[in-house]
Amino acid sequence: MTAQILDGKATAAAIKSELAVRVEALKARGVQPGLGTILVGDDVGSQKYVAGKHRDCAQVGIASIQRELPGTASQEDIEAVVRELNEDPACTGYIVQLPLPRGVDTNRVLELMDPAKDADGLHPTNLGRLVLNESAPLPCTPNGIIELLRRHGVEIDGADVAVVGRGITVGRSIGLLLTRRSENATVTLCHTGTREMAAHLRRADIVVAAAGSPHLVRPEHVRPGAAVLDVGVSRNAEGKIAGDVHPDVAEVAGWLSPNPGGVGPMTRAMLLANVVEAAERAAGTDRVG
Numbered sequence: 001m002t003a004q005i006l007d008g009k010a011t012a013a014a015i016k017s018e019l020a021v022r023v024e025a026l027k028a029r030g031v032q033p034g035l036g037t038i039l040v041g042d043d044v045g046s047q048k049y050v051a052g053k054h055r056d057c058a059q060v061g062i063a064s065i066q067r068e069l070p071g072t073a074s075q076e077d078i079e080a081v082v083r084e085l086n087e088d089p090a091c092t093g094y095i096v097q098l099p100l101p102r103g104v105d106t107n108r109v110l111e112l113m114d115p116a117k118d119a120d121g122l123h124p125t126n127l128g129r130l131v132l133n134e135s136a137p138l139p140c141t142p143n144g145i146i147e148l149l150r151r152h153g154v155e156i157d158g159a160d161v162a163v164v165g166r167g168i169t170v171g172r173s174i175g176l177l178l179t180r181r182s183e184n185a186t187v188t189l190c191h192t193g194t195r196e197m198a199a200h201l202r203r204a205d206i207v208v209a210a211a212g213s214p215h216l217v218r219p220e221h222v223r224p225g226a227a228v229l230d231v232g233v234s235r236n237a238e239g240k241i242a243g244d245v246h247p248d249v250a251e252v253a254g255w256l257s258p259n260p261g262g263v264g265p266m267t268r269a270m271l272l273a274n275v276v277e278a279a280e281r282a283a284g285t286d287r288v289g
């Protein structure tokens with residue numbers, strides 16, 4: 001078997017075209033959505049991801065607001081920029097690029113954000129709303145994974161899903177989305193303390209690998225025909241990317257998201273979707289395009 005590719009790049013391009021129409025409709029009503037980013041430090045990966053977010057904004061007509069701080073910035077320096085974007089009317093939504101440098105209290109920074117401007121869906125109020133089944137911006141990578149599966153016709157309803165990794169951008173929140181009535185999956189969250197991880201993976205219809213551990217998921221871990229999403233990214237000394245999924249998994253899986261070109265572009269597309277939805281909500285209608 002050779003897996004069908006879950007093409008995130010092409011899917012994200014289609015989503016961006018749909019969003020561009022909605023942004024036009026907002027602008028026709030005098031509403032200009034604007035995405036802010038706060039980048040602290042000089043991590044090459046983070047710089048690339050933030051640059052990509054602003055390229056996407058230009059493509060769909062969203063204004064860009066960029067704030068950069070050195071890796072030596074203090075907690076107070078970062079919080080001052082958060083307060084500034086909370087108050088800036090041109091910034092209709094924003095993100096704090098993660099991870100923040102060691103020593104910074106990430107939770108305190110996230111909690112200081114205005115939840116109405118939280119374009120990542122990572123503010124505790126918005127995560128709480130998700131738990132309570134209330135309307136909230138959805139975390140971008142989990143939402144991107146679901147959209148990627150849906151648009152490729154992979155059955156989620158009733159599926160057994162194994163997630164590897166308990167980070168805040170993916171592992172912690174994806175179960176909240178996948179177990180909603182609209183998705184109806186059964187989710188097992190595996191992590192470094194999980195015994196028999198191979199057995200959990202082998203049983204799954206869908207595997208989401210988000211551990212940041214190169215080639216952790218190997219062909220013998222995957223049920224033939226399963227869908228495998230490669231989310232983790234590790235970079236070697238030369239900056240070359242390795243995903244969490246071994247390339248030979250393509251011989252066993254029914255669907256496989258490439259890395260790069262899979263979940264990453266979908267994460268960015270869902271960020272834009274959150275910005276557009278927030279602007280539409282603020283304009284007094286759920287969808288104007």
Ligand SMILES: Nc1nc2c(c(=O)[nH]1)N[C@@H](CN(C=O)c1ccc(C(=O)N[C@@H](CCC(=O)O)C(=O)O)cc1)CN2
Nearest residue numbers: 049095096097098099120140169260261262264265267
């Ligand atoms: N505030 C946030 N921080 C982080 C998030 C997040 O959702 N919000 N997720 C990740 C990084 N991330 C988004 O910020 C992200 C990762 C990957 C990509 C992407 O498009 N990757 C490309 C490859 C790019 C390259 O060459 O390196 C791909 O997969 O094709 C975009 C965004 C952690 N931080």
